[in-house]
Amino acid sequence: MSDMRVRILLVVFAMSVVGPAGVVAQNTRSTSDTVEVAQSRRTAITRAVQAVSPSVVTINVEETKRVRDPRFDAYDDAYVRYFLRQSPYREERVQGTGSGFIVSPDGYVVTNEHVIGAADEIEVLFPDGRSMPATRVGSDEATDLAVLKVEPEDALPYVEFDTTSSPIVGEWVIAFGNPFGLFEATQPSVSVGVVSATGRDLRAESDGRLYRDMIQTDAAVNQGNSGGPLVNAEGKVIGVNTAIYSESGGSIGLGFAVPAKRAARIVSEIRDRGAVDRSYYTGLATVSVTPRIARALDLKRSGGVLVHDFDFGSPAAAAGLQIYDVITEIEGTPIETREDYIARIYDFRPGDTLRMRVLRDGEPREIQLTIGRRE
Secondary structure: OOHHHHHHHHHHHHHHHHHHHHHHHHHOOOHHHHHHHHHHHOOHHHHHHHHHHHHEEEEEEEEEEEEEOHHHOOOOHHHHHHHOOOOOEEEEEEEEEEEEEEOOOOOEEEEOHHHHOOOOEEEEEOOOOOEEEOEEEEEEOOOOEEEEEOOOOOOOOOOOEOOOOOOOOOOEEEEEEOHHHOOOOOOOEEEEEEEEEEEEEEEOOOOOOEEEEEEEEOOOOOOOOOOOEEEEOOOOEEEEEEEEOOOOOOOOOOEEEEEHHHHHHHHHHHHHHOOOOOOEEOOEEEEEOOHHHHHHOOOOOOOOEEEEEEOOOOHHHHHOOOOOOEEEEEOOEEOOOHHHHHHHHOOOOOOOEEEEEEEEOOEEEEEEEEOEEOO
């Protein structure tokens, strides 16, 4: 008899010996004790999961991609076209999957831009087993957000973004989604962790996309979770799961989500206009303040962006900015590099007025700049 069979028999034997005593003990428990135990299993986390799960969906996509035919890898494109009279490329259908969540009873769905990409067929699968075709309302590559629309016969369960509070480092959070596309048209998978940090910036190696001011969490986020909601213990959506840092392709406790305040504004704009208005115009020409520039301007430290030119008649000119001003803050956010400046301006739209903190001749000043529109 193998060791495994011995172990199994021992377990069964032990159960047969102690089972009756256990049954007697269980039967002597009062009903109130059983209810108390059942209630103790329900926590803020389980209540949040119960409330949010019906609004989390799986998104399947298909698109036609132009890929190089491996038969011609040994030849350059010109040779294949001229001598072989063929194209070195061919078209093939590619499938992908991700997650999303419903944000209105009439069927608006939020996900990541990289989930839908250039898909020409999009299907939304619901936890109750239903599926519906979806249309693309619009997307925003800069924030990696997209909005889809399905046409339900009845009102759908939905969740709302929490735009009134900010994530607290250390608070419990829940990540919802369909990891690796394993479980379609069923209840979403959930993982629990904490807010590890806020205001994180990272660049994706796959497409060079720069993610700014992200929420970092150690709740397990895997491929396929992209586009699902990140929810706090109150059941409020505080972010959109978007990216992970991983050397293996799986979760190592470094997940990142777009904050709810930014996501809500982008989603609202896409719903209203079909796109995000990126036609902002300041008229400024800036450069990062390096240590060499700091020494030349007799500044105490490097950091910030130097105004080295601006357009006459521009919003910058109207605000009173001058050449050699150093912008150090925009709306309370420190600006260290030109990339910081560009990313912060991306959060605003034509007509918005910004509070800028600048150094002029070493002295701090506050300037109000109203963003214009680039035609």
